[in-house]
Amino acid sequence: MEICGNNTFLHSDGCCTGREFVYNEPLNYCVGHAALKYRNKPGFRLGVGVLSEPLLTVERLFCERDDRILFDNLSFDVKQGEVVQIEGQNGSGKTTLLRILSGLSRNFEGGIYWKGEPISDVAEDFRLSLLYFGHQPGVKAILTPEENLNWYAAMHPSSIDQSRIYDALEQVGLKGYEDVPCHMLSAGQNRRVSLARLYLSDAQLWILDEPFTAIDKRGVAEKEALIARHAENGGSVILTTHHELNMGDRVRRINLDKLAGTS
Amino acid sequence: MAENKKWMPRWFYQMASPRWSYEIMGKLMPWFAIPAAVLLVLGIAWALAFAPQDYQQGNSFRIIYIHVPSAILAQSCYMLMAVAGAIGLIWKMKVADMVAKSCAPIGATMAILALATGAIWGKPTWGSWWVWDARLTSMLILLFLYLGVIALHSAFESEATAAQATAVLALVGLVNIPIIKYSVEWWNTLHQPATFTLTERPAMPAEMWVPLLIMVIGFYCFFAVSLMMRTRNEIIHRERRASWVRELIEKQ
Amino acid sequence: MSEMLTKEPVRTGEQSIGGLFLAVLKRDLLLSYRRRSDLVNPLIFFLMVATLFPLGVSPEPDFLAQVAPGVVWVAALLATLLSMDSVFRSDYEDGTLEQTLLSPQPLFVVVLGKITAHWMLTGLPLAVLAPLLGVMLFLPEGGMGGLMLSLLLGTPTLSLVGAIGAALTVGLRKGGVLISLLVLPLYIPVLIFGTSAVQAAVTGLPLDGYIALLGAMLALGIGLAPLAVGAALRISVSG
Numbered sequence: 001m002e003i004c005g006n007n008t009f010l011h012s013d014g015c016c017t018g019r020e021f022v023y024n025e026p027l028n029y030c031v032g033h034a035a036l037k038y039r040n041k042p043g044f045r046l047g048v049g050v051l052s053e054p055l056l057t058v059e060r061l062f063c064e065r066d067d068r069i070l071f072d073n074l075s076f077d078v079k080q081g082e083v084v085q086i087e088g089q090n091g092s093g094k095t096t097l098l099r100i101l102s103g104l105s106r107n108f109e110g111g112i113y114w115k116g117e118p119i120s121d122v123a124e125d126f127r128l129s130l131l132y133f134g135h136q137p138g139v140k141a142i143l144t145p146e147e148n149l150n151w152y153a154a155m156h157p158s159s160i161d162q163s164r165i166y167d168a169l170e171q172v173g174l175k176g177y178e179d180v181p182c183h184m185l186s187a188g189q190n191r192r193v194s195l196a197r198l199y200l201s202d203a204q205l206w207i208l209d210e211p212f213t214a215i216d217k218r219g220v221a222e223k224e225a226l227i228a229r230h231a232e233n234g235g236s237v238i239l240t241t242h243h244e245l246n247m248g249d250r251v252r253r254i255n256l257d258k259l260a261g262t263s
Numbered sequence: 264m265a266e267n268k269k270w271m272p273r274w275f276y277q278m279a280s281p282r283w284s285y286e287i288m289g290k291l292m293p294w295f296a297i298p299a300a301v302l303l304v305l306g307i308a309w310a311l312a313f314a315p316q317d318y319q320q321g322n323s324f325r326i327i328y329i330h331v332p333s334a335i336l337a338q339s340c341y342m343l344m345a346v347a348g349a350i351g352l353i354w355k356m357k358v359a360d361m362v363a364k365s366c367a368p369i370g371a372t373m374a375i376l377a378l379a380t381g382a383i384w385g386k387p388t389w390g391s392w393w394v395w396d397a398r399l400t401s402m403l404i405l406l407f408l409y410l411g412v413i414a415l416h417s418a419f420e421s422e423a424t425a426a427q428a429t430a431v432l433a434l435v436g437l438v439n440i441p442i443i444k445y446s447v448e449w450w451n452t453l454h455q456p457a458t459f460t461l462t463e464r465p466a467m468p469a470e471m472w473v474p475l476l477i478m479v480i481g482f483y484c485f486f487a488v489s490l491m492m493r494t495r496n497e498i499i500h501r502e503r504r505a506s507w508v509r510e511l512i513e514k515q
Numbered sequence: 516m517s518e519m520l521t522k523e524p525v526r527t528g529e530q531s532i533g534g535l536f537l538a539v540l541k542r543d544l545l546l547s548y549r550r551r552s553d554l555v556n557p558l559i560f561f562l563m564v565a566t567l568f569p570l571g572v573s574p575e576p577d578f579l580a581q582v583a584p585g586v587v588w589v590a591a592l593l594a595t596l597l598s599m600d601s602v603f604r605s606d607y608e609d610g611t612l613e614q615t616l617l618s619p620q621p622l623f624v625v626v627l628g629k630i631t632a633h634w635m636l637t638g639l640p641l642a643v644l645a646p647l648l649g650v651m652l653f654l655p656e657g658g659m660g661g662l663m664l665s666l667l668l669g670t671p672t673l674s675l676v677g678a679i680g681a682a683l684t685v686g687l688r689k690g691g692v693l694i695s696l697l698v699l700p701l702y703i704p705v706l707i708f709g710t711s712a713v714q715a716a717v718t719g720l721p722l723d724g725y726i727a728l729l730g731a732m733l734a735l736g737i738g739l740a741p742l743a744v745g746a747a748l749r750i751s752v753s754g
Binding site for chain 1: 535538542545546549550605608609610611613614615616617618619620625749750752753754
Binding site: 352404407408410411414415418419421423424427428431432434435436438439442443445446447449450453 | 679683711732743753
């Protein structure tokens with residue numbers, strides 16, 4: 001056993017345990033591959049921060065579509081508090097990559113790990129921690145915004161209650177439209193219904209595919225602030241956008257074009 | 264993933280490599296092709312020229328030497344297709360997908376052959392080309408199942424998705440086949456009590472069943488050869504951009 | 516550092532399986548209620564197909580009485596197929612299916628809820644409407660009970676098996692015809708036992724055996740079909 005950080009001990013099995021003070025509250029924590037082993041023990045909680053373990057790890061990802069290799073040997077990881085922007089030209093595989101990471105698309109080779117465990121082994125845990133915003137908004141046209149969000153809440157068992165749903169709708173500027181069927185709303189408003197999920201969700205990992213499409217300038221600024229706040233709170237975001245993000249060095253960029261060029 | 268749980272025999276994981284499968288099938292093929300040719304020629308000659316006549320049906324019964332093996336094969340081929348599909352689905356094994364894909368047209372052909380020979384046989388026996396006999400009806404439904412699998416496969420653009428979807432369909436069909444067979448047989452007894460069935464015969468003399476057995480084994484060998492040929496073709500086609508396939512083509 | 520850091524994904528306010536099932540059922544029924552016009556289409560189709568037989572073959576009461584069980588069952592089977600394509604299609608097109616697959620809720624229950632909703636909107640009304648067709652086709656009165664009972668037990672199996680076909684083809688543009696190709700051969704056992712039950716009822720024979728067989732097929736369908744549907748949906752969305 002050796003010291004690998006402040007008040008922290010590295011065990012031979014690669015697991016760190018230690019004691020740290022968060023908000024003046026003593027907290028036993030452990031990180032590393034054995035972290036999951038410890039997390040249910042009394043007195044231990046999954047620790048992050050200085051010794052941040054990646055939430056999502058991607059290893060040697062390979063995907064081809066229509067006889068074209070989209071990416072080969074793509075490896076990266078996403079830590080807590082990180083915003084990762086996937087860049088690339090149209091058709092470079094941005095959407096495909098996000099669909100693979102979310103678990104929707106399974107036509108790939110390579111490994112994807114959630115907190116060190118293969119994603120297929122911890123599927124339920126992963127889905128509890130995931131918010132995915134895809135090309136299609138996932139909004140039923142003949143339901144009202146409120147009914148749509150109620151459905152989302154039913155599918156994601158959490159502490160979402162009615163007041164939070166009204167709150168989220170107000171946040172995206174749909175106050176007064178709660179009872180209007182979505183097919184009577186504009187395309188931008190429909191996107192907002194879907195984006196209201198960002199205000200509702202307790203998910204740690206957000207995967208957002210072009211979240212700013214059809215959203216006005218003020219809305220974009222608000223969403224950007226929301227994403228930054230999520231990251232500050234220890235959440236992670238993987239997104240694609242053509243919009244220039246103003247989040248300074250919090251944003252890490254992965255360019256699929258360059259990857260294709262080098263491989 | 265396969266690497267994590269290696270609890271199947273080694274050759275099982277080697278099979279996942281298209282190149283290894285291609286080569287091993289190339290080596291195995293003659294071991295099936297030669298017996299197939301020998302057994303089929305021997306069986307046909309014996310069946311047509313030397314086996315005794317049937318006391319009721321005369322010479323027309325000799326079509327069972329084609330009819331029965333093709334019917335047996337049509338059924339086992341469906342099972343193989345479903346099992347290969349399941350392996351492809353569970354272990355993400357491309358070669359298994361290719362085997363499943365290659366099974367469908369062979370099985371469908373065998374089902375058609377069984378139906379055609381059944382019809383030809385029916386004419387002198389029953390006096391009509393088609394009779395709603397339980398076995399023939401089951402075979403017709405089996406053919407429909409094959410056609411469904413082929414239609415579904417061709418509807419997808421992506422090979423991987425097509426393989427997964429048809430594997431699910433084949434498995435659903437596999438669960439259903441016993442139910443279909445049972446219900447059709449039951450339906451048949453309800454509508455046509457005590458008719459003369461084609462293949463359920465009083466004990467056959469050895470001079471009759473030995474050539475039948477030879478034909479069945481010959482058909483199986485022939486099936487193995489054609490399945491391997493189709494699968495090899497499929498491997499070459501799908502791996503056409505791999506370096507080993509290019510080398511192979513340049514050598515020729 | 517904030518509290519988010521140590522936050523584990525916790526299921527608070529967790530619903531029971533039954534609650535989830537009811538939520539799915541309620542939503543799908545609400546969706547159909549908002550599109551009432553689509554609801555009657557399978558029923559009209561059911562009536563029309565049954566009308567074709569007297570016109571196409573013979574209006575002779577004796578003949579019709581004899582074929583009535585089969586005709587009603589075939590019409591019910593085709594009407595179910597007709598409505599099958601829409602079970603997952605709109606969810607697929609607007610992205611709610613994606614969200615469903617990504618949710619932590621058990622897919623088996625969600626799928627079973629959707630299929631139940633489909634049955635309540637097609638199979639159930641078909642069974643209720645069947646005596647009308649029975650009268651049109653001169654089915655003896657003794658057979659009416661058997662007809663309704665066999666349809667009540669048989670049509671859920673049709674919805675369950677049909678949903679597999681719908682799930683496999685939901686990602687394809689030309690799904691409609693293909694579903695029939697995939698699913699019709701699988702419907703044959705239900706058709707055989709369903710019509711036999713009606714015929715038995717007409718001739719006054721006991722129904723227990725047929726009802727037991729239809730029930731067994733339904734039980735098997737409830738146990739296995741949602742698994743196949745779930746797998747098929749994941750494949751369709753993945754492709």
